[in-house]
Amino acid sequence: MIGRIGRKGISFVSELGELTLFSASSLGSLLRGRHLVEKLFRAIYEIGVRCIPITLIVGLFTGLVLGLQLYYVLTKFSSESLLGQAVALSIIMEIGPVFTAIMIVGQAGSALSAEIGIQRNAEQIDALKTMRIDPLAFLVSPRLYAALICFPILTAFFDIVGILGGHLTGVSMLGVDEGAYWNRIYESVSLRNVRDGFIKALAFGLITTAICAFQGYFTHVKASVPGARGVSQTTTRAVVLSSIAILATDYLLTSFLLEK
Amino acid sequence: MKNTYLRIRGLSKRFGDLVVLDAIDLDIPLNSHTTVIGKSGIGKSVLLKCLSGLLMPDSGEVFLDGTPGKFPQCAYMFQQNALFDSQTVWENVALPLRERERISQKDLSHRVNSLVEQLELENAVDKYPAEISGGMKKRVALARALITNPEIILFDEPTTGLDPERKFSVFDMIRSYRERFGFTVIMVSHDVPEVFGITDQVAWLDAGKIKYWGSPEDLEISPPPELEAFLNPKLSSQSSAA
Numbered sequence: 001m002i003g004r005i006g007r008k009g010i011s012f013v014s015e016l017g018e019l020t021l022f023s024a025s026s027l028g029s030l031l032r033g034r035h036l037v038e039k040l041f042r043a044i045y046e047i048g049v050r051c052i053p054i055t056l057i058v059g060l061f062t063g064l065v066l067g068l069q070l071y072y073v074l075t076k077f078s079s080e081s082l083l084g085q086a087v088a089l090s091i092i093m094e095i096g097p098v099f100t101a102i103m104i105v106g107q108a109g110s111a112l113s114a115e116i117g118i119q120r121n122a123e124q125i126d127a128l129k130t131m132r133i134d135p136l137a138f139l140v141s142p143r144l145y146a147a148l149i150c151f152p153i154l155t156a157f158f159d160i161v162g163i164l165g166g167h168l169t170g171v172s173m174l175g176v177d178e179g180a181y182w183n184r185i186y187e188s189v190s191l192r193n194v195r196d197g198f199i200k201a202l203a204f205g206l207i208t209t210a211i212c213a214f215q216g217y218f219t220h221v222k223a224s225v226p227g228a229r230g231v232s233q234t235t236t237r238a239v240v241l242s243s244i245a246i247l248a249t250d251y252l253l254t255s256f257l258l259e260k
Numbered sequence: 261m262k263n264t265y266l267r268i269r270g271l272s273k274r275f276g277d278l279v280v281l282d283a284i285d286l287d288i289p290l291n292s293h294t295t296v297i298g299k300s301g302i303g304k305s306v307l308l309k310c311l312s313g314l315l316m317p318d319s320g321e322v323f324l325d326g327t328p329g330k331f332p333q334c335a336y337m338f339q340q341n342a343l344f345d346s347q348t349v350w351e352n353v354a355l356p357l358r359e360r361e362r363i364s365q366k367d368l369s370h371r372v373n374s375l376v377e378q379l380e381l382e383n384a385v386d387k388y389p390a391e392i393s394g395g396m397k398k399r400v401a402l403a404r405a406l407i408t409n410p411e412i413i414l415f416d417e418p419t420t421g422l423d424p425e426r427k428f429s430v431f432d433m434i435r436s437y438r439e440r441f442g443f444t445v446i447m448v449s450h451d452v453p454e455v456f457g458i459t460d461q462v463a464w465l466d467a468g469k470i471k472y473w474g475s476p477e478d479l480e481i482s483p484p485p486e487l488e489a490f491l492n493p494k495l496s497s498q499s500s501a502a
Contacts, residue, residue: 034359119344127342130312130335131356131408138359 022217023210026140033137043146047108047209051154054103059158062095063087063165070166071174080170084181085188087166088159092189092197096159098250101151101204105242109212112143113238116216117231125217140213144206151205152198159197196257203249208242215241265290265444266332266412271320273306280306282468284320288412293438293445295455298465299490304448307465308414311446312336332444335405337415341397343389343404350376350385353403360408371407379403379437394422398430406441415447427451431458452491456480464490 030036070086116139119125128135163185170176215222215238222237223230266288273281280303288294296304309315311322312334324330343352354372357363363371376385379399384392389400398418405413415434419427431451435458438445449455456462456476464472464487472479472487483491 122345123338123340123342124344126314127336127338129314131360131404133356133359 019210019214022136022140022214023144023206026136026144026210026213029134029137030141030145031137032134033141036142039138039142040146043142044150046111047104047143047146048150048154051104051107051150052157054107055100055154055158056161058099058103059096059161060165062099062158063091063162063167064169065165066090066095066162067166067169067174071170071176080174080176081180082184083166083170083176084163084184087170088163088185088189089193091162091166092159092193094250094254096162097151097155097197097200097204098246100155100158100201101208101246102243104147104151104154104205105208105212105239105246109208109242110235110239112209113212113216113235114231116140116213117219117234120217120219121227121231135217140217143213144209147205147209148202152201155197155201196253199257200250200253203253204246207245207249211242211245212238214238263289265292265325267323267326268311269321269323271307271310271322272318273303273310273315274318279468281310281317284465284468284470286463286470286473288444288446289460291438291442291444292460293435293447293458294461294463295447295449295459296463296465297449297452297455297490300450302465303468304465305416308336308416308446308448311412312414332411333408335408335410335413337398337401337405337413337418339417339420341389341401343397343400345389348386348388349381349392349400352389352400353381353407355404356408375403375407378440379406395426395429395433399433402433402437406437406443410443412444412446415445415449417448417450419449419451424454427454431455434458453480466490 033039066087067083070090071080071083074080074082074086116125119139125135125139128138167178167181171178171181215234216231219230219234220226223233225233264287268284268286268288271281271284271286272279284307286294296307298304306315310317311331313331314336321328322331324332344355347355350372353376354368357368357371376382379402381396381399381403384396384400389397392400402413418434419430422430431454434445434447447455447459453476456479459476461474462472462476462479463470466486472484479487
């Protein structure tokens with residue numbers, strides 16, 4: 001039993017090391033590739049533009065639910081006027097970055113992992129190596145940088161729509177004073193809160209994109225079966241690990257950022 | 261045999277305890293066609309991957325034109341072609357130039373179009389690999405390999421899964437383009453004796469070693485008994501039964 005836990009622990013640490021090296025090599029390989037702007041724009045389209053609808057929809061519903069829940073909690077303390085503050089701070093500091101990252105992982109991260117996994121199985125990655133084209137610079141690096149650009153922007157979209165959703169429930173439906181709603185947000189949300197949210201978004205973008213690319217890139221060694229089932233296995237693992245990583249990183253970053 | 265262009269000495273590769281290549285020696289003449297034959301899973305593709313740099317050999321030396329440690333500029337033709345399925349035929353052929361060399365769009369177009377024309381792919385340039393035939397895919401893969409003017413092209417079982425007619429047309433394609441472009445071929449194939457018609461020398465890989473190495477004519481006149489058993493398994497089983 002102890003031996004098994006030990007082996008799992010060693011395997012986890014070793015995989016974490018591999019992932020770190022993979023991410024660092026990918027980030028460093030950007031300048032080894034060619035047509036960077038073209039690749040970056042394509043990656044921004046895949047990770048950013050295509051995820052806008054889902055981010056806006058989830059942001060709106062999150063704001064609606066949050067407005068409703070917090071209104072009934074605050075009513076118990078006769079503090080409905082604090083609704084704007086409660087909704088905005090919850091979304092900007094926690095829910096916005098976390099939900100946006102999970103949504104992007106579900107849409108773009110899984111697609112990235114599956115695409116690279118299929119390319120590995122079809123020997124396209126080996127073909128790149130034999131053509132002396134760096135596969136990391138060609139396949140992974142533009143996506144990592146695109147994620148660093150897209151995650152904070154999509155998080156900002158989520159935050160705005162979420163706050164509007166809270167307004168829709170609290171002000172338009174439940175009768176909270178509109179002036180109080182906006183004024184509370186204006187008074188309570190500082191630049192530091194917004195910055196902390198963006199720091200989280202950047203961290204989630206880097207970590208989740210690296211995990212998804214890593215799982216796809218090494219699908220031939222990570223999956224227990226080869227072929228299509230192997231790709232499906234590593235894609236699922238990429239999404240699960242990314243989601244866990246988002247929550248674990250969120251906890252670490254929150255405790256670090258709140259202490260400062 | 262002509263002058264040796266690529267000299268392989270003592271090339272070894274193991275995976276864990278399994279020795280796949282055990283001090284392989286092989287000489288490849290310039291502009292020749294060498295075919296490596298042997299049972300499935302014996303390590304033929306591993307040998308090609310070691311030569312292409314996809315795998316690092318554990319030991320051994322490679323001499324290019326007598327210079328040690330210098331690896332040739334190889335292009336690799338994969339069994340399943342390894343074309344990028346989301347890129348058109350033109351983009352696939354242009355890929356190595358676009359990604360590796362500083363080249364103007366005009367020069368790129370000129371080089372790709374001229375090669376596409378020579379390989380009779382003009383009508384397929386805007387198509388995706390899924391929209392063209394198996395033979396055409398092979399030609400696209402060959403065009404992609406030839407675009408950077410490699411010294412050696414490594415063919416990994418190029419006729420796997422093809423019917424006899426298509427098999428011969430692929431062999432014919434390799435022969436005619438080799439004559440036209442003047443590259444050196446190292447090929448792994450199961451198709452014996454069909455492949456003897458286009459190859460200059462045959463290397464038989466067995467138990468990690470090159471156990472026979474010579475021209476197909478010599479092989480047909482006096483094959484070593486072990487190799488004869490590999491080439492004619494039916495005859496060999498009949499004689500052992502008798």
